[in-house]
Amino acid sequence: TQLLEQSPQFLSIQEGENLTVYCNSSSVFSSLQWYRQEPGEGPVLLVTVVTGGEVKKLKRLTFQFGDARKDSSLHITAAQPGDTGLYLCAGVKNSGGSNYKLTFGKGTLLTVNP
Amino acid sequence: DAGITQSPRHKVTETGTPVTLRCHQTENHRYMYWYRQDPGHGLRLIHYSYGVKDTDKGEVSDGYSVSRSKTEDFLLTLESATSSQTSVYFCAIGNTGSPDTQYFGPGTRLTVL
Numbered sequence: 001t002q003l004l005e006q007s008p009q010f011l012s013i014q015e016g017e018n019l020t021v022y023c024n025s026s027s028v029f030s031s032l033q034w035y036r037q038e039p040g041e042g043p044v045l046l047v048t049v050v051t052g053g054e055v056k057k058l059k060r061l062t063f064q065f066g067d068a069r070k071d072s073s074l075h076i077t078a079a080q081p082g083d084t085g086l087y088l089c090a091g092v093k094n095s096g097g098s099n100y101k102l103t104f105g106k107g108t109l110l111t112v113n114p
Numbered sequence: 115d116a117g118i119t120q121s122p123r124h125k126v127t128e129t130g131t132p133v134t135l136r137c138h139q140t141e142n143h144r145y146m147y148w149y150r151q152d153p154g155h156g157l158r159l160i161h162y163s164y165g166v167k168d169t170d171k172g173e174v175s176d177g178y179s180v181s182r183s184k185t186e187d188f189l190l191t192l193e194s195a196t197s198s199q200t201s202v203y204f205c206a207i208g209n210t211g212s213p214d215t216q217y218f219g220p221g222t223r224l225t226v227l
Contacts, residue, residue, distance in 0.1 A: 033214070040220070040221070104158070
């Protein structure tokens with residue numbers, strides 16, 4: 001079983017601060033995804049990074065895929081209370097044909113205080 | 115939002131009773147998945163389906179069975195519920211065109227007493 005280690009597990013910051021969440025594995029993935037989950041809801045896909053070294057920006061969120069495609073980071077600039085939620089990374093592997101399986105990290109629970 | 119519904123949304127049951135959770139989609143997606151989410155474990159795949167009547171086991175399949183008789187419905191059955199199966203269960207769907215993209219339902223919170 002491939003493991004994805006996410007850190008930190010919990011993060012509580014003040015509005016306006018910057019933060020970085022890390023997702024690390026010993027396995028190589030075909031791509032890596034970041035999800036955000038709010039209480040009582042299912043995870044929602046934020047981004048998929050595919051190429052080693054790739055950087056994607058989504059407003060104040062910057063996602064990076066490691067050169068070896070084993071790790072990724074999510075950086076949030078000037079965090080806002082609306083960023084509060086559970087952030088999950090998921091490694092994607094092709095399990096045959098067009099079937100892909102996701103392996104999820106345990107998540108980082110982010111609280112942004114006003 | 116992808117058209118995925120799960121029923122029931124909440125259920126409390128007793129140890130030893132059978133339980134069936136339903137996932138219904140209106141997107142005509144080929145792939146359907148059942149996950150469970152537990153504190154300290156994240157999301158773990160229970161079973162998945164790659165077409166009608168085609169299913170396979172995931173990482174934590176013991177104690178669970180699934181069925182898919184129609185494209186739109188994927189059922190998860192706990193034949194004899196145990197307290198260790200208390201969890202939040204999520205259904206997800208994916209399609210051939212973008213197979214690595216999964217859309218998640220709202221979840222079912224199951225408590226086994």
